[in-house]
Amino acid sequence: MSAPTYDLGKLHGGLRLQGHKTTSTAAAIQHVPLPDVLVLPITQHVGDPAQPVVGIGEKVCKGQLLAQADGSLSAPVHASSSGTVVAIEPWPVARRLGENAPCIVIECDGEDRPMDNLEATPNFLELSPDALLDRILQGGIVGLGGAVFPTAQKLMQAVSCELDYLILNGVECEPYISCDDMLMREYAGEVLSGAQILLHALQIDVCYIAVESDKPIAIQCLVDEMAKLGDERIVLKQVPTIYPSGGEDQLVQLVANLEVPTSGLPSDVGCLVQNVGTASAIHDWIVNGEPLVSRITTVTGDGIANPMNVAARIGTPLAAIVAFAGGYTDNAKQLILGGPMTGKSVTTDRVPLVKATNCILVLSEPPAIGAEMPCIRCGNCADVCPIQLQPQQLFWHACADDESKLRLHGLTDCIECGCCDLVCPSHIPLTANFRTAKARFQELADEKARAERARSRFEARNARLEREQHERDSELAQQKTTAKRAGPAEIAEILKRSQKKQDDD
Amino acid sequence: MTAVMTIAGLALLAGLALSYAYRSLPAKSSDLVEQVNDLLPQTQCAQCGYPGCRPYAAAIVDSEVAINLCPPGGDETVRRLADLLGKDVLPLAEQRAESRSVAIIDEERCIGCTHCRTACPVDAIVGAHHLMHSVITAECTGCELCIAPCPVDCISLQDVA
Numbered sequence: 170m171s172a173p174t175y176d177l178g179k180l181h182g183g184l185r186l187q188g189h190k191t192t193s194t195a196a197a198i199q200h201v202p203l204p205d206v207l208v209l210p211i212t213q214h215v216g217d218p219a220q221p222v223v224g225i226g227e228k229v230c231k232g233q234l235l236a237q238a239d240g241s242l243s244a245p246v247h248a249s250s251s252g253t254v255v256a257i258e259p260w261p262v263a264r265r266l267g268e269n270a271p272c273i274v275i276e277c278d279g280e281d282r283p284m285d286n287l288e289a290t291p292n293f294l295e296l297s298p299d300a301l302l303d304r305i306l307q308g309g310i311v312g313l314g315g316a317v318f319p320t321a322q323k324l325m326q327a328v329s330c331e332l333d334y335l336i337l338n339g340v341e342c343e344p345y346i347s348c349d350d351m352l353m354r355e356y357a358g359e360v361l362s363g364a365q366i367l368l369h370a371l372q373i374d375v376c377y378i379a380v381e382s383d384k385p386i387a388i389q390c391l392v393d394e395m396a397k398l399g400d401e402r403i404v405l406k407q408v409p410t411i412y413p414s415g416g417e418d419q420l421v422q423l424v425a426n427l428e429v430p431t432s433g434l435p436s437d438v439g440c441l442v443q444n445v446g447t448a449s450a451i452h453d454w455i456v457n458g459e460p461l462v463s464r465i466t467t468v469t470g471d472g473i474a475n476p477m478n479v480a481a482r483i484g485t486p487l488a489a490i491v492a493f494a495g496g497y498t499d500n501a502k503q504l505i506l507g508g509p510m511t512g513k514s515v516t517t518d519r520v521p522l523v524k525a526t527n528c529i530l531v532l533s534e535p536p537a538i539g540a541e542m543p544c545i546r547c548g549n550c551a552d553v554c555p556i557q558l559q560p561q562q563l564f565w566h567a568c569a570d571d572e573s574k575l576r577l578h579g580l581t582d583c584i585e586c587g588c589c590d591l592v593c594p595s596h597i598p599l600t601a602n603f604r605t606a607k608a609r610f611q612e613l614a615d616e617k618a619r620a621e622r623a624r625s626r627f628e629a630r631n632a633r634l635e636r637e638q639h640e641r642d643s644e645l646a647q648q649k650t651t652a653k654r655a656g657p658a659e660i661a662e663i664l665k666r667s668q669k670k671q672d673d674d
Numbered sequence: 675m676t677a678v679m680t681i682a683g684l685a686l687l688a689g690l691a692l693s694y695a696y697r698s699l700p701a702k703s704s705d706l707v708e709q710v711n712d713l714l715p716q717t718q719c720a721q722c723g724y725p726g727c728r729p730y731a732a733a734i735v736d737s738e739v740a741i742n743l744c745p746p747g748g749d750e751t752v753r754r755l756a757d758l759l760g761k762d763v764l765p766l767a768e769q770r771a772e773s774r775s776v777a778i779i780d781e782e783r784c785i786g787c788t789h790c791r792t793a794c795p796v797d798a799i800v801g802a803h804h805l806m807h808s809v810i811t812a813e814c815t816g817c818e819l820c821i822a823p824c825p826v827d828c829i830s831l832q833d834v835a
Binding site: 616619620621622623624626627629630631 | 715717718795797815
């Protein structure tokens, strides 16, 4: 029962990339010592920033709530260790937009003192599914695969649909990243327990754990744990090592053989995808009462002296983690958060580790690629596109800034995996173009919304002015008719009143 | 003979239907004004010489006024108007600032005269007589109409990121 199965759907395109994962998986997960200062951004998730609930100078314990979820899409932030809040100020962070973001800075006291009253529920079946979802919301748990979508909101959205499958994503298809691999090797029990919690919260009976074929040790660990657990609802599926099979929609296609509709969600076809790291974090929170305050991350690349996987507290500055991994080598040139395909490069290692950071990649000088040449319409990009888009056509329309054509050709479905860049014989940075075009869509939509708002306010104002004028006119007419009908006595009265008013002024 | 009658009858029916449609369905001109208005940035700044975006749209459609009189819309708007109306793309009559800006009142110096409040086309300035006024930044279109009426010159434009 617990041996991995292989019945899979078919994924279009994709690439077999060199993994570069063996160096970082040679040793067990190492624990980074507590840093002196922890820097916790209040936005570590997709959605609205969390609202700080602590003041400067306040003493906090490990796991204490620092900022609470605010708005319909948000996640709370907890203290990663005990210490004193010394500042709430902008700090360099790794985000897609903007360089500095408000952060809560904690000076650690080194005691790592936990909260007194941990709310642990080892027997999670006691909790109703709704109560479980609510608990997950409070744990600050977000999708740890890199998208950092607040998990509770994802689950709440999903339970409103008819669900068939829970899919745990252990497919770490991007080169260099190996944190989920190491997590499954060392914490397979936690992952499975997280899967059981999710199955209970969602009230469904099938969970597929998808793992790539290049992780035999992780698969073996999961198989062993599953044999111990004996839960027939959980099935292991081995998927081929093709980038980007770990993308959410791609994994649904592979594992459940269902296609997620354009601008739809996996829940539209009855699937819910969660990263294995998220499942393990849910276990830690529900069963042990520990909120998401640390994560496993891969420190690797040819710019790192001892590549390895580390468990570090959220908020640890990257410099401390890099130093722990032996520091930079002499040829270290670029620092990237995430993988080489979809990661974001940062300019300083003062940036803290956040919930999204699955990899700290330090690379030497990138190999020189040729200069950009005109598109020769070879169609290689269309062959590898996992969404079956026509990148060459999209590029054409992106150059012309033609929004309607771009939408028609499905730009909004592009997952920016970067496969088309790699195969382009003309070295056209296609993904960068698409990213710019998407940002432009947003800009245009904002502009349109602003114009619409200004127009409605302008029209409302004109209507108001007209109404006021009308009211004044009718009042004047009223007064005129009254004056006409008035006799001499009333006129004398009115004159007296107006004289008195003038005297008063 | 039957064939000729059938064809003639069909032609008559089609002719009647077309003439009915021509007479009773509304003319397209106001639709075109709306389409032009949709392309304008709705700042209501009157820099085109008309009291708002819709009057300018009406002027473009009805009296063939030039399409390059809208500085806030920029070259982009001129290009889209040219596309819609089948005209040539012209350079802007007056260049605009690169970034979006909003008015800001120096609240220390404001004397509460209400002149700017009256001038604002989108009611984005609040304040009572003899009391300090303030701009609702989220609603301000940066049209600059409030700057000239201010007797103490306490309004300036500020770029928004």
